[in-house]
Amino acid sequence: MNRVEGRVKVTGLATYAAEYPVEGVAHAYPVQSLIAKGRVARVDASQALDMPGVLGVLSVEDPPQLAPDADGELALFQSRDVAYRGQLIAAAVADTYENARAAADAVRVEYEPADHDVGLRADHPGLYRPEVVNPNYPADTEHGDVEAGLAEAATTVDVTYTTPVLHNNPMEPHAAVALWDAEGRLLVYNSTQGASPDRDTIAGTLGLPPSRVRVVARHVGGGFGCKGSTRPHAVLAALASRAVGRPVKVVLTRQQMFDVTGYRTPTIQRLRLGADAEGRLTALEHVAYEQSSTLVEFAEQTATPARTMYAAPALRTAHRLVRLDVATPSWMRAPGECPGMYALESALDELACAAGIDPVELRVRNEPETEPESGLPFSSRNLVACLREGARRFGWDRRDPEPGVRREGEWLVGTGVAASTYPARRRPSQAVATVRNGDFLIQVAAADIGTGARTVLTRIAAETLGVAPDRVHVELGDSDLPDAPVAGGSMGTASWGSAVVRACEELMKNGKEGRADTTDEVATDAELARHAFGAQFAEVRVSAVTGEVRVPRLLGVFAAGRILDAGLARSQFIGGMTMGLGMALMEETLTDEEFGGFLRRDLAQYHVPACADVADVEAVWLEEEDDALNPMGNKGIGEIGIVGTAAAIGNAVHHATGRRIRDLPITPAKILAPSP
Template sequence: MNRVEGRVKVTGLATYAAEYPVEAVAYAYPVQSLVAKGRIVRVHDAEAREMPGVLAVLSCEDPPRLAEDADAELALFQSRDVAYRGQIVAAVVAGTYENARAAAAAVRVEYDPDDHDVALRSDHPGFYRPDVVNPDYPSDTVKGDVEAGLAGAAASVDVTYSTPVLHNNPMEPHAAVAVWDPEGRLLVYDSTQGASPDRDTIAQTFGLPREDVRVVSRHVGGGFGAKGSTRPHAVLAALAARAAGRPVKIALTRQQMFDVTGYRTPTIQRLRLGADAGGRLTAVEHVAYEQSSTLVEFAEQTATPARVMYATPALRTAHRLVRLDVATPSWMRAPGECPGMYALESAMDELACALGMDPVELRVVNDADAEPEGGLPFSSRNLVMCLREGARRFGWRHRDPEPGVRREGEWLVGTGVAASTYPARRRPARAFAFVRDGDYVVQVAAADIGTGARTALVRIAADALGVPPDQVHVELGDSDLPEAPVAGGSMGTASWGSAVVRACEELKRGDGKEGRADTTDEVGNDARLARHAFGAQFAEVRVSSVTGEVRVPRLLGVFAAGRIVDPQLARSQFIGGMTMGLGMALMEETLTDEEFGGFLRRDLAQYHVPACADVPHVEAVWLDEQDGELNPMGSKGIGEIGIVGTAAAIGNAVHHATGHRVRDLPLTPVKILSRF
């Protein structure tokens, strides 16, 4: 079965947020702070107001009314304080995009700047322990005696890794069209991963009852977390429309996206591992150092995978956060697991080298019966089978473990392995199924950001109803539909699908005409178990001894993620995540400008994402995993696990190829060459 919206996407008819035809729409263009910290003395906008077509200028000089409890990143123009370079400090509304942009360039903001502090460094005096890390995990955990475990180990590693600021960069820039009706109700066409929560946040920001706000997002051009929470552009569109008395459209530029739509925090991670002569872990310690803004505490759960992955008698995990004069970090594909598993799985490879043990076998002997922190049993865990199946398919048993010895001309060749994991959660949702013109319609305020949610839900509903998929129509992407959680945390299909199945069952049980479901009670009664998907990734790399360039001719991922709802969609999700992981390994990096604050490389010519020629062969397969403790579909989320472990597998392969360990992502030619 192909994607149900395939035809509108290949013919250019699918409407993304900025593309809804709205009469008399005007355009807003933001003005961004040029200082990283300070106070706005005066916004000089007289010249801009005189320019052609200008309808309104917004700034803190005449603060538009917003609720007092608005999120600090969304409370536009409410304060004269600047928290980071690139923050939106003013905006111009005009009848055309060209006029709005030109007038925005004419707005001059006068600052009283303060000294700023934007650099994450391991000796920063401002580090503190957050109360919890996202979404609600304890910041620190301790089990057993790590120091004793390390002291008694036959082999140990004590290594520090760093990962840079990363930007989600969905292809569709964040955009919104806001329309107020005469009764004061607000309609926002928004690029969002969740119409219901976006509606709630916008309503809260404007102090409106949520019945008075509607968010529509039928097609979303990727998100990867960047559209998982309401971003300032949506608030700005609504403010601008209120000021101009007309519908207003805003589409952020690619450069503006780098500043105001979130990013993955940079991390510094120290790993200490010890093992006995047989490879069994005697101690694991994972400490992550990260940043947030002065506005909002965002504490990424980077060290949490160590609480899940390997059996050990001694385990300590900790997170330390520092508040800098930077934009607030946010969610990016597999927040926590992705950077955390890069470090843990790289350290496991180093430990295997120290032990003289095969890295697949090291992971196998340390497989866990229950979560190493807390001891919860797993609903299912097939990491070992993923490793074994991957090793078989990849031809791992022919591997010579000696690093730096395979040379083909200028190219050094190596292979590497790493494990993947991601939690399998679900949240309450509602759905409504009914008969229309002899077909079945299923409504749920889900979001299809490219995951194939529409298609997956059609299959799920068709299965539940016992009818062919072409008799089922799924309606999503609208907050007026039954309430649903965000497309994030790899729990969309599990959450929405549970509600869809229950609504379809209700329809069949009742009059056959309609059925409604609310899974709040069902989800609340889920047994306490450790639910996680697992996987194993294998990479082959070729490293040029002349230029330091790393090529990845082969990537293989083997996953155990419950029942796969749709093989074609699942494969695309897995290989898509792995492709993004390749970018993280080799090229993706936003620089922080220590002199002026803010970010450098704010476009796609400087922030490199993988292009077609970078990705010759990515293969993803999965095990047939049965797990009755998940949801009616038996599925685990698959949107994020693909990116977890890829960078470690590639980094480990680079070590195998060259004999050199680079512990600082991305693995750019200059870092590789400096080791030769």
């Protein structure tokens, strides 16, 4: 079936956060810090307040009342301390966008700057081991003796990979419209990946009970993680509206999104691998160095996939974090797995080359019986089948392993492979199913950020009820609906779908209404290693003249439980792979060492893949039965598509050129740089 909301999206009628018609809406425009560390000595709003249409200026000179325990990134105008360049330190509110923006420009700020430190490096004296890494994993694990394993190995690899700051850059900028009613209840139209958790965070930040806040997000223009937690624009809209007594709209500019809506931490990752003469791992060590801000600890779980992927008698993973004068990193599509698997799967390719073993075969030989770190059985694991099927479809058996020997004119040609993985989890959710006018109404505060949630929940309900999908109507994107978790961690469909199935089952029993809350059901899920797996294959052409890398072919083969909607699934997979292509070849935000903050804060300088960059991207999947997941038998597919793509492309670049570039993105300058 086609997307339920397809027609409103192609006719321009779908309403995103900034687009609700609200009578008398005013506009707020933020003022951002120009220093990376120090204090705001004085905010002079006198000139701004005299400008046409200006309704007010918010700043630390008159701190708005917030909960004392508000998150550091959301506690707007509470402190004179500046934590990073670009932080919101004031805002102008006016009758029109143009007037608000002009007034914000006229706000004068005096600073007391201090020396800042924004550079991540593996020998930073401030590095420490966090208590846990996201969401709640141990920072370090160690089984066996890595040094002994390396000492006895026939082949070893000791390599360091680095990845830059990456920005999610959904097409819809973060926006919020806030309205307070006469009873002091707050309504926020917000671009968020989760109406229920966003309501809770906004209420908590403002010191209100959740029942006094409603969040509506019927259509969301992408998120990829950066709308998964409440961002400061929503709090600003609420505060500005409270201050001026009118509804207020805040729409961040693309540049402001780079500053205050989160990003993927840069990483430095050291991989030490050892293998015996047959290519069986004797040791695997993965150490990741990452950054967070001085405001909030965000510890990305970069080395955790090494705990799942391969059998190794000696296995050590570790995370080290340093708190810098930077914005807080946040979630970006497959946080942890994406950068971590880039480094692990690149290093494994290096091991295959060093050992003279085919990289598909090397991975097959290191297939574990149970999850290596936990020892838990897998609920299902079909990585080997994905590798074999991908190799067959891609024509891998015709591959000459020799790097740098295939040339067509100026173009060097190569192919590469990498594995992918992502956890298959679910969280408690509520849902209600009722009969309305002979059809069925499903209500759940889920979010459709482009994943197709409305459509897949319609299918899940229709299948459970045994009716045609056009008799099912799904309402989502509103915190007044039954509570639901965020669209994140590839858990949306598994979490919301479980509740929808249970609600529909109850409705069928009583014929009128079903109310479900899966809290108890999820709590009793057996302890198992639940993960989706996949294999990615890439063909690249590298210009020996310009260093340009083209990707004529990308193939992903995935094993992700039961695929609930083939069309939506394919779109999700190839969308993730396309973002992975961007990570491999072009995406990079620079940190401004001199002044703090980021450089390349727009889409002309931060390059995401354009249409001409994307040729043949195909995704297929294996039938996988797994009854230990949830009532639908599915594993989440929103993120696994990006996992491994960059490694497959990097490995193909090595195969094409003989050059191993261990620092993303793989730009022409790095391709053409003289060998060290």
